[in-house]
Amino acid sequence: MALPPTKGGIDLLIWTIVFTIVDGLFVFLRFWAAHLIKRRIYADDYLIVFALINSLALEGVVIWVIFAGGMGHLQSDLSPTELQVAFKALPACQVPWTLGTTAFKLSVLSLYTRIFSIKQFKHLSYALMFISVAYCISFLAVFLATCSPDISQLWNPRPDGYCRDMIIGQLGSVSTNLIIDILIIILPMPFLWNLNMRLRNKITVSILFSLGFITIGIMIWRIVDLVENSSSDFVYNMPTLALTTTLELWICITIACTICP
Structure with missing residues (x-):
């Protein structure tokens, strides 16, 4: 019989339910606003839907581990089946997280090229798009090639x-x-402040574009957690790691919908 969910797992489940509703509502309002003002649906809209789909996939894996993988329990207390689930969750989470966060980056950069007409700015946006795609492909390869002869070595070790x-x-x-996100956040600032608009409007738009620093804070939290708990029980510390992983993507989707005109 599987171990009951821990408090950390239940708390994470509550976060998941809340942000599933919030993100779904924000994406719906984005498309509803586009319908009301009769604007066409652009690439940045489709990309944020793709990010939402990957967020839902990530949530599905998290819920699976909460109830079947002993998330938050000591690794020594888990059955072989639960331990397999916990380790299967690693690549199963990394793929939608990488695809989802990359879709967010591409959505924001696509939005930049849509609302700014400055040629130099567009070129820089396209360069960051290329870097984001290269990042996605590179780290998907890193994650999936972590083990030899294949990734199943994680949960099915062979001599x-x-x-x-x-x-x-x-x-x-x-x-x-984190570095790519910082570049995306600061990219429009010099161009924005050179535009001929009221100071109040410049400040408002700058604040909107700076909302991405919230995700920077979450990523720093995740890095600190990874470093501090690198040598301790992986499954026991999984609730915090799962929260920082999903929270980043949830906030990304909310921000992308907030700044979309």
Whole structure:
């Protein structure tokens, strides 16, 4: 019989329910607003829907581990089946997280190219799009090639197989993600403040574009958690890791819908 969900798991489940509703509502309002003002649906709209789909996939994995993988329990207390579920969740979470956060980046950058007509700005936005796609492909390959002969070595260890330290890959991914997000946030600021508009409007728009710093804070929290708990029980510390992972994507979707005109 599977172990009952821990308090950390139940708390995470509540966060998941709340943000599923919030993100779904924000995406709906984005499309409803587009309908009301009779604007066409652009690439940035479709990309944020793709980010939402990956967020739902990530949530499904998290719920699976809460109830079937012993999330928050000591690893030594888990049955072999629960332990397998916990380790299967690693790649199962990393793929939708990487795809979802990349879709968010591309959505914001696509929005930039839609609302700014400055050629230099568009070129820089396209360059960051290329970097974001390269980041996505590179780290998906890193995550899925962590083990030899294949990723199933994580939950089905064989004598002739091995796995690299996954914490290193996660730290590299989150750190790179953080740097790209900072570049995306600061990219429009010099161009925005050179526009001929009222100071009040410049400040308002700058604040909207700066909402991305919330996700920067979440990523720093995640990095600190990964470093502090790198040598401790992985499954026991999973609730915090899962929260920082999902929270980043949830906030990304909300921000992308907030700044969309």
